[in-house]
Amino acid sequence: MRNSTHRRWTKANSLFILLVAALAATQTSAAELQDLHLNFEPRTEDERARIANVTAPPIDFNAPQRFEDLPGGAATVRARTDADAFSQPSGNLSFEQELDFRVGNGLFRKIWVSSPASTLASDGLGPLYNARSCQRCHIKDGRGHTPSGPDDNAISMFLRVSIPGGPGHQEIEDYIATQPDPTYGSQMQDLALLGHQAEYTLDITYEDVPVTLSDGETVTLRKPTYTAADLGYGPLHPDAMLSPRVAPQMIGLGLLEAIPVEDLLANADPDDADGDGISGRPNIVWATEFDTPMMGRYGHKAGMPTIMEQSAAAFAGDIGISSPLYPASHGDCTEAQIDCVKGPHGDGDTRVFEIDQISMDLVAFYSRNLGVPARRDLDDPEVLRGKQVFHDTGCASCHTPAFVTHRMTDRPEQSFQLIWPYTDLLLHDMGEGLADNRPEGRATGREWKTPPLWGIGLTEQVSGHTQFLHDGRAQSLLEAILWHGGEAQAARDAVVAMPKPDRDALIRFLESL
Template sequence: MRADSMRCLIAATLITILVHADYRLPGGATTVFETSREAFTQPLENLAPRSLAKFFSGDTLFNTNWVNASSVVTSRDGLGPLFNMRSCSACHFKDGRGSPPAAGEIPNGLLVRISATGDQANGAPFPHPVYGNQLSVRSLPGTKPEAEVLVSYKEIVGSYPDGSKFRIQKPNYSFKEPGYGPLDDFHYSPRVAPSVFGLGLLGSIPDEILLRQSDPNDADNDGISGRPNWVWSASQTAKSLGKFGWKANKANLLDQTAAAFQGDIGITSDLFPSENHTDQQTELADSPSGGNPEIDELDLEDVVFYLQSLAPPASRFETEADYKKGYELFTETKCTSCHTPEFKTAKQALIPALSGLTIHPYTDLLLHDMGNGLADNRPDFEATGNEWRTPPLWGIGLIPKVNGHTRLLHDGRARNIEEAILWHGGEGEESKQLFTLLNEQARADLIQFVESL
C-alpha cells in the first residue's frame, strides 16, 4: 500500500474513533483524561503552551492564603476585616465542590447570601441595612464575625412505587451570636461552593443559543419554562445575560471572581472597591487596608484566566453500550429538558482553545422553578425564590475522589445523586416521578450514567 493511501486510511480510522468516542469528551478537544484527586485541576488539554505561565500564575493566586494588612507581608495582604475563608481554594478545594458544615463546625465550603425586602435600582437584591448581602463567619483578631451559622437536618422517609424505601434530609438553618446588632427581617440563601472546572467553556456558549432555548411562558406546553436571568454586570456596566452562580446572577467570570474576592475574602478590586462591611458596622471603619485595590487588575485577570482554562475531565463509561443505555434512560425521564447534553462554543480570539467546540455540559444555564421544597425564597435579579440555574453534570462522579464527599444541590442537602433527584419539584417534578416509576435496576443504571458523565 502506498504511504499516502496508508495515511488516509489511518486518518479515516482516527476520525471514526473520535466520533464513537465523543461521548467520553465532554469538553471536546479541551478534555483531560485524569481520574485522580487532581481531576479538576488540569489546564485545557489544547491550551497553547505560551498560555501556561498565565494559567499557573492564576493557579498560585487561587491557592494563596491572604493575610491581615497589618502583618509584615507587603503583598497578598488586605484580608478581611470580615471573611469566610482566606483563599479561593479553601472553599473550592482542588477546584472542586464544597459541602455543608458538620454539627458544631464553622462553614468552610458554604456561604449564606442575605438580603432585605426590595430591589436596588439595577435590580440586584437589596442588602440588609447592617449586614449587607452576605454573612461573614470569620473576622480578623479584635473584631467579631457577623454571625454563627448552624444547620441541622430532619430526615424524611418515603417509598418508591415498588415498595423500596428512600430517605432524604431537609435542612434547618439558624443564626446565632450576631456581632453587629439584630439580624432580623431578612431573606437568606445557603449555597455551597460549586466546582470551577469547565467555566471557560460555559462562558463561551453564545447568548443567542441560550436565549433560543429559553421558553419563559412554556409556549410548547411541556411544563418546562427555562428563563434567562438578566443581571447587572459590573464589568460591562450594563444589563447582561447571567450565566454563573447558583441563580445565574453573574454575567461573566470577571464579575464572579471579583465579587467572590470582595464578599468571601474581603479583598477589594477596581471592580468592587468597597470593603465587605456596611457603614452601620462602625467598629470596622478603621480596620487596616491592604491598599486600594487590594488585588490589582493583572492578578485578577490571571485568576479569571485560570478559571477559564480549567478542563473538564473525560467521562468514565466502560463501553459505548453503557453510555447509550444510560442516555436512553436520561432521555426517557426527561432529564434532558433542563440538563441539555450538547452545545457548540463560539469562535473567540482571547483563548482559541475554547473556540468552536462541541461540548457536553448537561446544563442549559437557565432558571427553572424547582418547587417549594428547594426554594430559598430570596429573589436574585430576575430569579424568583423558587428558581435555580441548572447545574452542569460533567465530572459529578469524581467529586468523592477529589473532595471526599457526595453532597449535592445548592445547599448540599442531598447526600448522593438519588437524593438530588428526589428533591426535584416544580419543573423537575415530572422527571422525578418518572425516575420513581423505574424498577430498581433501571434507577441504578440511570444513577450510574450520571456518575459517569
C-alpha cells in the first residue's frame, strides 16, 4: 500500500480515482478499491510527509495536540449547549452553500404522505415504512433509541433481515452471499398505510449480565433478545437472519467520505501480520451508484459506499420512497406482498420518481455538511490522562484518531482537512457477545465497523439518552466498552482491571470528544 500509484481514470463524470493495484481478472480485493465518488488531486511527496507528521500518535500527553480542538478541521462548528448541537452547517460553507443546506434540511425533515394526494411533491409514502421522514429516525441528527415502552413508536429502530444464499457478487473477494427474505424483503417495516398490514412488532427482552470491576463495583449489562412478533404476512423464512439497527448520529459524514481509501487501507491488517490481535479489514460492497465494487463507509457494518447511496437506500427501506438509484415505487415490499406492490404510489408525475435527483442532491449535501462540534475541555488534566489511557490500552488501534482528507476542487468544505473522527471505518470481529450472526457484504456475523467517536460526549444533550452500540443496548459509555470482545477483548479486560481513577479519566476523555 505504501507503493500505491495514482492514475487518471475517466468514468461517468471524468472523476480522478485512486488505483492502488492492477485490477484482477474476476475479483476485486481490498487493494483495488477506488475513490470513484470523489474528484481529487493526487498528493505530492511533501504533502504525504506533512500528513504523516500531523497524524502521528501523540508522544506528550501533558498538553493537547495541535489543531485537536477542531475535530472537523475548518468545517468544525461551535459546540452548542442545546439539542441542536448536531444540526449546524459545516463552519466553512459559503452563503450560497448554506442556502442549499437549509433546503436539504427541509427535505430531510419533510413529512411524506400517502398517494394520491394534493401535495404531489410529498406523496409516495410506503405503503410499508418505518418512519415518515428522515428526521423521525435521526432525531435532531443524533442517535436513535430503543423502545421506552410498548406504545413507543418513535424509536428509530428496526430489524434487517436476510437469508443465506443468492447470486452473490463474483467481482468481490470474500463476499458472503445472502438474499432478502422472500416475503419480508431486506428490512422489517413496523408501520403501514391505512388498508395495509404492517409487517411486524419489535419485541425486545433483556437479561441482566453483571460485570465486576477492579474496585468491586458491579456494572449490570443488559443482553437483548429480539423477536419479530405479530407478523403480518405469515412466517419468516426458516433460515431468516435478523439484525437490529438504531439510527446513528449524522455529523461529519462528508469528511468521512473524503478520507482517501489508500489511508483507510493502510490500517487494514486482515491476517494480523503485526501480531497485535487487531485484524481490521474493509467491507467491499457493490456500489449501485457506480455499478462497481467500492469500499463501504456507512452503516453499522459499512454496507454502503457513499452518502448518496446511503440516503437513497434509506428513502427506499425506511420510508418507501423511490429515487433514481432505487426506482421501485413500493420500496422494500416483495412480490409476495401483492397489495403493497399494486397499491397507489407517487411516481410517474413530473418528478418521475417520488424523490427526484435534484432533491436527492440536496439531501446528500445536507447530510454531507452537518458540522462536527468543537472539542470541550481538551486541556483538562483528567481529560489528558484519559487520552493517555485510551492510547495505552490500545483503543486507538481501531478508533484511529486523525486523518487528512483528499484535496478536492469541487468540495472545498471537505478539502484537505485535518480531522479527528476516531475511527478506521474498517470491520472488526467484536466477539460473540455483540454478534448478530448476519453477514453483510464481506462482513461476517461477528464483525462491525468501528464507529466514529467525535461528538459522542454530546449524545445525552442532543438525543436525551446515553444509549450506544448498534442496537442501543449499552446505557453508558462504560457499558459500551464492557460489551467489546473479539479483537477488542484485551482492551476491554484492561479497562475492567485498571484502577478506578484511570477508568474515570478514560470516560472523561470520551465525553470531551
